[in-house]
Amino acid sequence: MQKIDPDKLKLFSFLLFTKLEGAVTSAMVHLGDHLGIYRAMATATTPLTTAQLAHATQLNERWIREWAYNQAAAKIISTINSPSESPAIDDDTFFLSPEQTAVLALDNHPAFGMGMFHGLPQTMDSLNRLPESFRTGIGHNYDSKGEQGAVSIERNFEPWSNANLISAVLPKLDGITEALSAGAKVADVGCGAGGAVLLMGTEFPNSEFIGYDISKYALARAAEKLKASKLTNATFADPSDQPMATNNSVNFITTFDCIHDMTHPQQMMQSIRQAITDDGTWLLVDIKAHDSFTMNATKNPMAALLYGVSVMSCMSSSMSQPGGAGLGTLGLSANTAEQMAKSAGFSRFRKLDVEHAVNAFYEIRP
Numbered sequence: 001m002q003k004i005d006p007d008k009l010k011l012f013s014f015l016l017f018t019k020l021e022g023a024v025t026s027a028m029v030h031l032g033d034h035l036g037i038y039r040a041m042a043t044a045t046t047p048l049t050t051a052q053l054a055h056a057t058q059l060n061e062r063w064i065r066e067w068a069y070n071q072a073a074a075k076i077i078s079t080i081n082s083p084s085e086s087p088a089i090d091d092d093t094f095f096l097s098p099e100q101t102a103v104l105a106l107d108n109h110p111a112f113g114m115g116m117f118h119g120l121p122q123t124m125d126s127l128n129r130l131p132e133s134f135r136t137g138i139g140h141n142y143d144s145k146g147e148q149g150a151v152s153i154e155r156n157f158e159p160w161s162n163a164n165l166i167s168a169v170l171p172k173l174d175g176i177t178e179a180l181s182a183g184a185k186v187a188d189v190g191c192g193a194g195g196a197v198l199l200m201g202t203e204f205p206n207s208e209f210i211g212y213d214i215s216k217y218a219l220a221r222a223a224e225k226l227k228a229s230k231l232t233n234a235t236f237a238d239p240s241d242q243p244m245a246t247n248n249s250v251n252f253i254t255t256f257d258c259i260h261d262m263t264h265p266q267q268m269m270q271s272i273r274q275a276i277t278d279d280g281t282w283l284l285v286d287i288k289a290h291d292s293f294t295m296n297a298t299k300n301p302m303a304a305l306l307y308g309v310s311v312m313s314c315m316s317s318s319m320s321q322p323g324g325a326g327l328g329t330l331g332l333s334a335n336t337a338e339q340m341a342k343s344a345g346f347s348r349f350r351k352l353d354v355e356h357a358v359n360a361f362y363e364i365r366p
């Protein structure tokens with residue numbers, strides 16, 4: 001073994017343990033959301049002591065206090081007195097800045113960030129199954145994360161979509177808002193809990209919407225929400241029972257963050273081509289990815305996060321059947337998507353000018 005440089009050793013150990021700090025703090029964020037602590041802080045009009053926070057949440061003060069110390073030390077929540085300056089527990093008060101409130105406590109804010117943290121126990125539980133996946137090559141689909149996995153996806157994607165899909169994304173597509181207003185057939189493939197279908201179904205009552213997903217938990221959530229919405233122009237289906245049309249009859253097809261999760265994405269693109277009308281439009285939304293690992297690692301500050309999510313969720317889903325493509329979270333770059341779409345029989349491919357931290361948006365046409 002080469003000689004160890006003590007300074008580099010310290011620096012590397014520091015780097016490694018910052019990752020563990022992130023994991024442990026993420027677990028505390030999950031609890032803050034799950035137990036309603038952030039929501040209680042968001043509704044308070046003044047900073048709260050831990051005793052007041054315990055009262056507001058009906059939780060135990062000692063546990064709240066230790067949690068709050070983690071959160072304030074990690075700068076996830078704000079504090080008036082730093083713990084080192086004030087050892088007396090009642091001197092410490094905690095509050096959320098407006099930005100912390102938006103990300104931690106406002107379910108409908110486009111920057112709301114609790115979705116991924118919601119599903120953290122299920123995501124981490126996959127560690128029990130993954131060693132076997134590394135040996136056999138076979139991963140696990142979204143339903144391996146149970147009902148809460150589906151809720152996590154829903155909470156992750158819907159806030160941004162609710163705020164932007166109708167007003168900022170659809171107008172970027174040639175003629176789609178007009179076609180939907182007049183009346184069109186629409187399919188959302190990999191629809192999850194159906195948020196986009198219900199949103200568009202409400203906005204465009206003359207159009208007919210169908211959402212497809214293979215997750216029974218996501219479809220159950222979608223069915224519940226459909227019932228509550230009382231919409232009559234939307235339905236949901238599992239494509240294994242009710243396959244997509246093959247007669248070029250669907251005017252508009254959407255796929256939000258799901259093609260890279262699919263075991264057979266090329267086949268899915270072919271099915272989309274068979275379903276869509278010859279003058280139809282496919283809106284492909286997928287992760288903003290570069291063409292190589294090096295490009296992703298140097299240009300995307302979230303690369304490590306996304307490659308990890310890939311092993312635990314996206315690539316795992318895409319490898320959940322023998323022969324799965326295994327594209328992975330960062331596996332569908334614009335070039336790859338264009339090449340695959342062209343092989344599936346599409347000829348026009350246009351990147352849309354939509355600002356999003358993680359996703360890229362494409363208009364694809366026959």
Ligand SMILES: C[S@@+](CC[C@H](N)C(=O)[O-])C[C@H]1O[C@@H](n2cnc3c(N)ncnc32)[C@H](O)[C@@H]1O
Pocket residue numbers: 142143153154157158189190191192193195212213214215218239255256257258261262263268317
């Ligand atoms: C990351 S989630 C995105 C869900 C939804 N589009 C959204 O934005 O909330 C990916 C979804 O793709 C679904 N999926 C994976 N393979 C599929 C397939 N072959 N057909 C339909 N849905 C599929 C999964 O079950 C999961 O619900």
